[in-house]
Amino acid sequence: MKTQIKENLRLAVYSLISNKLRSFLTILGIIIGVFSVVLLISIGEGAKNQTLQIIENLGSNTLIIFPSSTETGGTFRSIQGQRPRRGMPQLFSYNDLLYLRNIFRNELLVSSLVSSPYNVYYQIFPIEANVQGTDNDGILISKDSIIEGRFFTSYEQDAKEKVCIVGPKIAKSIAISYKEATNKIIKIGDHNFRIIGILKERGYSQNLGDLDSRIIIPLTTALMLKGDQTLNFIIAQVKENKSIETYRQKLIFVLKQRRGKLNFVIAKQEDLLSAMNDILNILTLTLAGIAAISLIVGGIGIMNIMLVSVTERYKEIGIRKAIGAKKRDILIQFLTESAFLGMIGGTLGIALSIIAGEILSKFEVPYSLSYSTLILGFSFSLFIGLIFGVLPAMRAANLDPIQALRSE
Known part of the structure; x- marks a missing residue:
């Protein structure tokens, strides 16, 4: 049996x-197909891991409040299975945030986040940075701390002052020391901002990006630059070890x-994890299904x-019979050849997907x-090679040896 397998493999290689x-x-189609399937599944899994990691980093004592265009029971479970209605949800305002903060001042950290793309410069030199608008509560919720300088003052937030807290990588790019970086002026969009603090170094995260290249400006200032006072969500974190369901x-x-x-909907960490996991699994399977067509x-x-190969090898088949x-x-010989073609295509497709993954990770x-x-x-x-090799293999196996030997 082993000798037969070796002989079939030798004939397949020949x-x-x-x-x-x-x-x-x-095998080009197999190469492209396997490359597409592996690459898209890996991208889908990467996006899934990144999203779930972001949610997990919020902590189990965190609630996120989203506006809804439909009437809900307030909880995430109450909207599951509902058909979404047309129309824009009634967004929250900054005054809603202040209202909640005033009521739960000693119990919850309440904040939000506004992120906008801005060109950032120090003097005439461009800086790669992610500009975020939040407040002191938001900085604490995101587990950040200040190693030089200070947080925003109440006056700076109320007066919408143009001050900012920057990541350590940005501070190092514009000054010799963190202390020297404070009070320097950087340009965000068309406005000059004064640096008042430096964030503690957190490094690069595969899931969250470069955490040391952030610029945090007051939430009130970010809303002023945005041109309205609307918030897409409000985030609340329980200060002490108390029942999060009670606060919901x-x-x-x-x-x-x-x-x-x-x-509106108020979601706990496990609600978001479960929902996002389901959504991203469906997305990954959809991408894989599309790629599987190739x-x-x-x-x-x-x-x-393989059908052409059978026709060309009539005499060989006739002599063997x-x-x-x-x-x-004969059936095993031709199935081995088609499976071998599938395996070679799969191996090359996997190799290409690994190379492509390394390139994508650089970006x-x-x-x-x-x-x-x-x-x-x-x-x-391998499965594709075997399945689509069955018909040619059966045709070769069923050939009449006399007719095969007489063929030209």
């Missing part, structure tokens, strides 16, 4: 080498009184070439390649 161009064109119910009651109806096209290519080869032997594209994805890609290629 067939591959003797028709190099045809063999390459045959309190927030539902207070916000319903203020807004007049339950047109694998089927590659399989059709293998079948067509004449000297005692059984139908099973900070979320990418997570696992052994299970590699095994899945290789298994698909």
Whole structure:
């Protein structure tokens, strides 16, 4: 049996080498298919891990409040299964945030985040930075701390002052020391901002990006530059180790009184993790399904070439049958060749996807390649090779040896 397998593999390699161009064109579809499947699944998994990590970093004592265009029960579970209605949700305002902060001053940290793309310069030199608008509560919620300088004062926030707290990488790029970087002026968009503090170094995160290249400006200032006072969400974090569900119910009651109806959702960490996990799993499977179409096209290519190969090798098949080869032997030989083509295509496709992943990671594209994805890609290629090799193999196995020997 081992001798037969070795002989079939030797014949498969010989067939591959003797028709190099045809063999390459045959497996090209498999290469593209496996490359697409592995790459898109890895990108989907990377995006999933990144999103879930961001949610996990918020902590289990954190609530996120989203506006809704429909009436809800206030909880995330109450909107599951509902059809979304047309229309824009009634966004929160900065006054809503202040209202909640005033009520829960000693119990919750309440904040929000506004992020906008701005060109940033120090003197005439451009700076790569992510500009975020938040307040002192937001800085604490995100687990940041100040190693030089200070937080925003109440006056600076109320007066919408143009001050900022920068990441250590930015501070190092404009000054010799953190202390020297404070009070320097940087330009954000068309406005000059004075640096009042330096964030503690946190490094680069595969999931959150470069945490040391952030610029934090007061939330009030960010809203002024944005041109309105609307907030897409409000985030609340319990200060002490108390029941987060109790505070969710309190927030539902207070916000319903203020807004007049339950047109919002208050989600806990596990609610968001569960929902995002389901959504991103569906997205990943959809991407993989789209990419798998090219694998089927590659399989059709293998079948067509194997049918041509059967036609070209009538005499070889006739001689083998004449000297005692059984139908099973011919069937296994051609299935081995088609499976071999699938395996070669799968191996090359996986190699290309690994190279592409390394390139994408340089550009900070979320990418997570696992052994299970590699095994899945290789298994698909082998499976496609076998399935689409059945028809040519059966045609070869069923040939009449006399008719095969008489063919030209």
